[in-house]
Amino acid sequence: MVDLRPGRVARVDLTRRTVETTEERDFYRYLGGRGFGVRELMLRLPAGIDPLSEENILVFAAGSLTGTAxxxxxRIALVTKNLLSxxxxxxxxxxxxxPRMxxxxxxxxxxxxxSKTPCWILLKDGAVEIRDASxxxxxxxxxTAEMVKEIAGDPRAETASIGIAGERLAAISCVMIGEAHALAWGGSGAIMGSKNLKAVAASGREPVVASDRRAFxxxxxxxxxxxxSSSASAAISEGGTHGMAGVGGWSGRVPTSVRNLQEEFxxxxxxxxxxESAxxxxxxxxxxxxNCPLACLHLYGSERDGEKVEVEGMHANSVRGLGSNLDMDDPLALLEAHRLCNDSGLDVDGVAAALGWAMECYDRGIIGPDDTDGLELRWGDSEAILSLIRRIAERTGFGRLLGEGVREASRVTGRGSERYAMHVKGVGLNEQGVRSHKAWGLGMAVSARGGGHLNGSPQTENRQIPAQVGRWLFGNDQAGTPGSYEGKAKLVAWYEVYKAIIDSVGLCYFTAGWYDPVLADIAPIAGGLRAFGRPDLTKERVWETGRWIVEAEKAFNTVHAGFGREDDALPDRVMEEPLTFGPYKGAVMERESFERMLDEYYAERGWDARTGRQTKEGLAAIGAHDIAEYLEKGGLDGKDQDEADAANI
Known part of the structure; x- marks a missing residue:
């Protein structure tokens, strides 16, 4: 029998203040990272629980290749039940x-x-400690990052922490790695805050070594x-995500969001x-x-309260969401808004969607000064924007409502404001190209986590790959043509599986085929996994596991949120309001064509086109009998956890 490398998992129960360390084959079986996290939630999280209850689970999982050569x-994944959706x-x-973990x-x-009182968790040299965080x-x-490093006695230690937004349970809060890397989406900061968990830190110096070092x-x-050999990677290195995808991007034709998705240029x-040049x-x-050769993270000097500060940024989503989406073109104010979100532990995309909604509603007279603490919310007003970001983080005044996320804010406000709430599955939409780039928009609509492009929206359209490249890689001449609906459903389905693999093994998508199709072959990844210590992970097995992850997330959404076809949708605005400006003038996501793409997507997945849900037959065809059983039970019955633990150790 081949000896298969297990994963080492620390399990911390904050209620009981207990720590258990186990070696688990499932870690690599599901590729680590996102795959392992989704499997954990399926096995251990009962249906119907409140995301802010102590029953919810936070899974921090490194990828199976993370921290290697x-x-x-x-990369590291954070998987939990979504507070917004x-x-x-x-x-x-x-x-x-x-890597430090x-x-x-x-x-x-x-x-x-x-925990009854604020705490933080330290992983250091093979041991786990629950420490006081008062x-x-x-x-x-x-x-927090500075203090934790001092306490841990290791300046190389890395942290994942929440700011005041997470402590005060803002639904659009997030977890921050170090000072500038977000684990966003789904209110993860509030979920961590609800557990009275301020930070997780990792400190260690033991190399991550492959079983077959030479082959690895x-x-x-x-x-x-x-x-x-990737020109896209070289460009990312030079200009960062801002230069590649922010306000016009690398070609001048990369769309953005303007004034709450009213326009794309x-x-x-x-x-x-x-x-970027500014x-x-x-x-x-x-x-x-x-271990990244791109060094795409640019550092900028700025001033705050008369003191010089260094800010890591600007990222494309900050420029889009806090810049063009709010019509704010003051570069220093934009940099400060980006820094403020990071330091408060706020999800930039959630903030952008909420502020875009508020400013448009104010512009249209739906809300006024009585709703906004007396603030005049004029497009591009940097003082008002910065003030609202602080109020969201502090949960004060109008900021408390905005901190609940754009869908909830519009529901509470009413008065027709719901039309201007840009979201997918309750998760705020800070996006580009939703009308003009058809596969890009479809990928957002079917995204299991909602609200964005990073699950299955293909970069082939933004990169405008030539027809022959699209034919060679995907069998689709139109893969790089933004306005074409042809074959885009199959393209999205492919990218969803590919991205699930990348997120699980721990590779950055800017060094992988999500951004540049020249890197899309998973053979080197599978080869690396085999050399690392899992000879069972062939290229075919890795792809099958990526497909399983996509199906598992879909099943989780069915059981926990009741999602169906009606939830795989985009805001009415992008279906009904054509663009009036820019190179894609006149573009709209045609509703009939979108629904046809959705039919094709469900057919590709083997799902029921009428309900948008999985079928026993479709799951059986890919050997996902465990997912079919999970759906049939409607979640957990209690004994599944014990059986899974016994089989896994």
């Missing part, structure tokens, strides 16, 4: 937390229960060679004030995540 292997929440972040001797951390509570993200290094070198003079004079340096 494989290029871009920095009620379904699955999967986040993926860079920095050094995943593995160097400390752990592949994953599973947190349950609720001195950390109320501190900013950046100060060969696969890593082969992948590095392909990565160096911003006026040229406004774009010029906050594009920030170059402020650049003080560059940095990178673990």
């Amino acid at each position: 494989f290029p871009g292997s920095s 009620g379904g699955i929440s999967t986040s993926n972040g860079g920095g050094d937390l995943g 593995r160097q400390a001797g752990f592949d994953a951390l599973v947190v349950t229960g609720r 001195g950390l509570w109320g501190q900013s993200v950046s100060r 290094l060969e696969e890593s070198r082969r992948y590095s060679w392909v990565l160096r 911003w006026e040229a003079e406004k774009s010029a004030r906050v594009n 920030y170059r004079p402020m650049e003080t340096g560059r940095t990178s995540c673990w």
Whole structure:
């Protein structure tokens, strides 16, 4: 029998203040990271629980390649029940937390229960400690990171912490790795705050070593060679995500969101004030995540209260969401808004969607000064925008309502404001190209976690790959044509599986085929996994596991949130209001064509087109009998956990 490498998992119960360490074959069986996290929630989370209850689970899982010599292997996943949608929440972040966790001797951390008092968790040199956080509570993200490193006695330690937004349970709060890497989506900051858990930190120096070092290094070198040939990766390295995808992007034709998704292109003079080149004079340096050759993280110098500060950014979603989406073209104010979200532990995308809704409703007279604490919410007003971000983080005044997320804020407000709430499955939509790029929009609509493009929206349209490349890689001449609906459902289905694999093994999507199709072959990844210690993980098996992850997330959403076809939808605005400006003028997501794409997507998945849900036959065809059984039971019956534990150890 082949000896299969197990994963080492720390299980912390904050209610009982207990720590258990187990070795589990399931970690690699589901590729680690996102795959392991989704499997954990399926096995252990009963249907019907409140995301803020102590029963909810937080799974911090490094990827199966995280912390190794494989290029871009920095990532860690955070999986939990989504506070905004009620379904699955999967986040993926860079920095050094995943590598440090593995160097400390752990592949994953599973947190349950609720501490009576503020606490933090330290993983260090093979041991796990639950520590008092009374001195950390109320501190900013950046100060928390500094203090934890001092207490841990290791300046190389990495943290995942919440700011005041998470402490005060803002639904659009997030968890921050270090000072600038977000584990966002789904209210993860509030979920961590509800457990009185201020931070998780990892400190260790034990190398992450493959079973067959020579073979592993060969696969890593082969992948590095392909990565160096990628023009997209070179451009990301030069301009960061801001230069590639922010306000016009690499080609000048990359769409954005303007004034709450009313348009997709911003006026040229406004774009010029906050594009990547406008920030170059402020650049003080560059940095990178673990073992990444791109170094796409640009550092900028700014001033706050008369003091010089260094800010990591700007990322494309901040420029889009806090810039063009709010019509704010003041570069220093935009940088400060980005920094403020990070240091308060707020999800930039959730903030952008909530503020965009508020400003449009104010502009249309739906809400007024009586609703907004007397603030005049004029498009582009940087003082009002910064004030609202602070109020959201502090949960004061109008900020308390906005902090509940755009769907809930519009529901409470009523008065027709619901039409201007841009969201998918309750998760705020801070997006680009939803009308003009058809596969991009479809990927957002069917996203299991809701609200964004990072699950299955293909970059082929933004990259505008030539017809022959689309034919070679995907069998689709139109893969790079934004306005074509042809074959886009199959393309989205492919990208969903691919992205599930990348998120699970721990690779950054900018060093993988999600961003540049030249890197889309998973053979080097499978080869790396086999050399690392799992000879059972063939290329075919890895792809099958990626498919299983997509199906498992869908099933979780069915059981926990009751989602069906009606939830795989986009805001009415993008179906009914054509663009009036820019290179895609006149574009709209035609409702009939969208529904046809959705039919094709369900057919590709083997799901019921009428309900948008999985079928026994479809699941049986891919061997996912465990998911079929999970759906049949409607979640857990209690004994599943014991049986799973016995089979896994």
